[in-house]
Amino acid sequence: MLEKSIPAILRRYAGAAVCAALLHVIGWAPQHAAAQGWMPPPPDQRCPSPWGAGDERGAANRQTPQAVLNAVRLIREGKVYELGKLLDASMPRSPGRSFALELKRTNGPNGRNQQRGNEETVYTELGQMGTQFDGLAHQGLGAHLYNCIENDKVATRTGFTKLGVEKVGALFTRGVMLDIAQLKGVEMLPDAYEITVADLEQAMRRQDVDFGAGDAVLVRTGWGRLYAVDNARFMKGEPGIGVAAAEFLARRNVMMVGSDNWAVEVRPNPDPELVLPVHGFLLTVNGIFLVENLDLEGLSRDRVNEFAFIVEPLKLKGGTGSSVAPIAVR
Amino acid sequence: MLEKSIPAILRRYAGAAVCAALLHVIGWAPQHAAAQGWMPPPPDQRCPSPWGAGDERGAANRQTPQAVLNAVRLIREGKVYELGKLLDASMPRSPGRSFALELKRTNGPNGRNQQRGNEETVYTELGQMGTQFDGLAHQGLGAHLYNCIENDKVATRTGFTKLGVEKVGALFTRGVMLDIAQLKGVEMLPDAYEITVADLEQAMRRQDVDFGAGDAVLVRTGWGRLYAVDNARFMKGEPGIGVAAAEFLARRNVMMVGSDNWAVEVRPNPDPELVLPVHGFLLTVNGIFLVENLDLEGLSRDRVNEFAFIVEPLKLKGGTGSSVAPIAVR
Amino acid sequence: MLEKSIPAILRRYAGAAVCAALLHVIGWAPQHAAAQGWMPPPPDQRCPSPWGAGDERGAANRQTPQAVLNAVRLIREGKVYELGKLLDASMPRSPGRSFALELKRTNGPNGRNQQRGNEETVYTELGQMGTQFDGLAHQGLGAHLYNCIENDKVATRTGFTKLGVEKVGALFTRGVMLDIAQLKGVEMLPDAYEITVADLEQAMRRQDVDFGAGDAVLVRTGWGRLYAVDNARFMKGEPGIGVAAAEFLARRNVMMVGSDNWAVEVRPNPDPELVLPVHGFLLTVNGIFLVENLDLEGLSRDRVNEFAFIVEPLKLKGGTGSSVAPIAVR
């Protein structure tokens, strides 16, 4: 299994961003200066992926037996935290997305045993609805998806011929929850607050937790309290990580970044010319998955810092992601 | 946590079935005699559920921290087996069920970072499609669902107000695979072969594996090789457990029964007047879940007898079940 | 072609309603007295239908060649009025109804001619969305649909085995528009205003128009101005005909009643114990169709009183109705 070499990592931080990134490491850099003028590295600097030109799995390559064993070691009580929200019509969603669950008429009774059957149709953006796992076909930068695969060459009417979420498989790895709302002593971070590298580092120190290659990092903003309660505000914007924090996480080669907001990242981005830059940076540049709309309240309440994190995306062939119901187990 | 008392268990085996059941225990009973005239126990004998009259979770009540710890102990290598099949248009399905995944037109490019986004709509019987987890609202006997909840009182156009699959939560427990096809030395069991109690017991002896309360038992028939290959034959009938084997499993208080066929149970039932009797017996009478269309080939190839079994049903509010992508981990 | 005999018509007006109806004819009856205690006639008084016990077409039986010729005579200018509203996401709709139109990715280019193709998926309550034609399976009274056909015997998961909208066929008949908003000198009638028999009669006199067997009567309330403009108010209630006016129309054996509101009838009904009584009275008791959410502004502007009315319901097998785009031609 290949891991990113240092030069490969550096190639990811083009131009001014390289300096900023290095400054971050030594704890100096003002976030916003770093963000100004930020651009994702161009194709020749970000491709091929460290897992090879043909790779379609990105950071799922970090899902090794050792990752499972690292996670299993954290299961001491057998306590399961459900991190998935309900899938129903109360979900917040972007304009133009649907969710309809229609219960069919009950079948039967059939046979001597008077068997009756129920089932339901669901119409929805199944890859991108509710608590969701973002796969590598979900986002592109210009003409390209992850590993510089050309979007229009692999997108068909019925899904992607490459990078479909069915390539990922279940992810079972060590999870770490960084509770930024708690760090700041608030119920939820302010609208459009950008979580900084310093915030992450302080939370790590305060919670006495670290993370590294192959881990899942879940960032708690408190914003999830608005989910299905005040959907208009929930969707209008959100506190979340910015580009600098995403770079910080990517440098540590995590497998996934999750949050209790809609997009993991701050919206709108402080740089008004960037649209969802963390999506492109994590998914497209680094092959790192996003997990959105997580319910992190239980973990926060119990001060759970690390745990086994298990997510089983549906094997939607050619899909861009999957609604999921992940768990944390300790 | 309540467990079934012996009288409660016995109440489940009405009339002639009680004798047959007892005979099974001592290894005498001819299966087909047992099945003749079989009827599920009537409401007054099967309700309330051992978990109380208000219970909506059935055997998910057996999902305890201890069940997790029992499962975790089996993870020694960190090896993950994907038991879910692909969700795509090639899936076998009953007439009248649909699966359509439509990739939307790519959004963007937006912003200086030229962000582009992809997503898909899915229209399908999401609770009952592909590798699937059957919840307690999926099946009824006459007017009633599990725990004698009246179907028509809880069924609404947009789902069930009770017994919805969102009540179950993730299941993480010890799994056992009984490889009946291998026991018989065949690639797949014959069409409509009824797996007997004796078959299960022989497989247990041969594989040197046992199971008990809260476990998931996966029964391999080999039938899954036809899935998406010869759908007409796959759907027409299938080898699987019959009523007697289901009773044998229910007496041991398992949490789930899974298989690599479409319905877990033999189809058509040898008793031509019974329609899907194992469904009603396990789900409605006993609150035991079914997991269908599993891919058990990897476990069979590697002779994996026991493992941690983890399944995360989508939290479809009011849903009858969920497409899933479960894993076995050892 | 059978027409209703007088006794058959009288049978439709049970108990107190008969007196009230007669009083209406001579212009005396206070509407609300009439409405108090109103009940639809019971099955034995309303069935069989005047078109026989096996009839599934109701007032579509009034669609005769003569009806076409009567309508054609009114076409003198060849001017077409489009009475259908746009089908798009801006449509007002009941909670739990959906409308999603997703354009597929463009196919091709194929061949030397560089052919490319486009198409769209639509998910919606197609029988009951936008400008819509209500068929006979749409409404029931207790256990029964039109002609006392038992709802649960003909309702299947994929449609009705009887009374489906595909039985109706295209309707091409004389149409009359009664402009009640104009009569009252208002842009739109007040919320929940019940249009009375006297209102209809005054409009008929003022517009110098009459109608009879097989005609389509379109009642303009002005309420349609709120459609897709203030959907919350549009759906909350509406001015429209009440039971007495519906009786008046049914006695004249019309084929359809249409309006520029959501339900043709006043909502909520002044009698708080009645739910959509005009629906049941016209569709279920009399087999008379409803056409809702019509755009009657052009006809009103041009003071068009009578015209050829042509509506082509989609032949949704077993459907309850159809989105339509009817026209008036003069």
Next chain:
Amino acid sequence: MLEKSIPAILRRYAGAAVCAALLHVIGWAPQHAAAQGWMPPPPDQRCPSPWGAGDERGAANRQTPQAVLNAVRLIREGKVYELGKLLDASMPRSPGRSFALELKRTNGPNGRNQQRGNEETVYTELGQMGTQFDGLAHQGLGAHLYNCIENDKVATRTGFTKLGVEKVGALFTRGVMLDIAQLKGVEMLPDAYEITVADLEQAMRRQDVDFGAGDAVLVRTGWGRLYAVDNARFMKGEPGIGVAAAEFLARRNVMMVGSDNWAVEVRPNPDPELVLPVHGFLLTVNGIFLVENLDLEGLSRDRVNEFAFIVEPLKLKGGTGSSVAPIAVR
């Protein structure tokens, strides 16, 4: 209202095709020679449309009051022929198209009147399913739709911002049915038979019928007998008009061309390098609509040559077409 000038018409027949077209007029041209090497005229020769650079309605501009009056004159008996097929799961369709109609659970009973309500969800390619009307956004040639509107500039996820079928309106015009199967004395034309100009002309003479600007021409192949009976054969190929016959029809400035097959045109095209060339030629080059899967059996049985043809496409905003239930009236 603009009509095509002669030069505008000629511009449509580029290169070798011009000669061939002229030869056709005088009845000499061998069809296949004409078809060899055929190409649709390039953008600069086909645009702007005769109705101006901004036009989005194509041949619907020929829908004038006079067209209605011409049609009305043909209605002498008031007899209505239903030309639409049933919309249900038995419909033939291309791979990847869906049709699901799900009847909801019956609502109610509500109120003293025990009101109950029914409705259904439908999921389908509504613009392109069953008897269907093809709008101008349905087909493109290279980058362009009708009137050289750039496909990718007007295609959004939720429909076309230009050329949507809602721009067309109802069409009510003179219709002519050319019965080629009857002309040839067969129940249906052979698979992949190309209907020639000579065939059309012979049918016109034999049926003593002519047609011109603004008319709808319906070409009967007999192929419709396979519809919902032998869908595999129905879809595999079909007899229909070829490019030369389409040119013949376009020169006469018809409004629509319909047929009882799936694509109006012969499939596969005799020139193996052309894909659906008649679609592109009629829709994209000439703005002439197609109406497919018509039921022409009644008209054929009764030897009805001309009639009023009325089709009311649903007003799907931004849609590529519409399922329809057109009628012929005489």
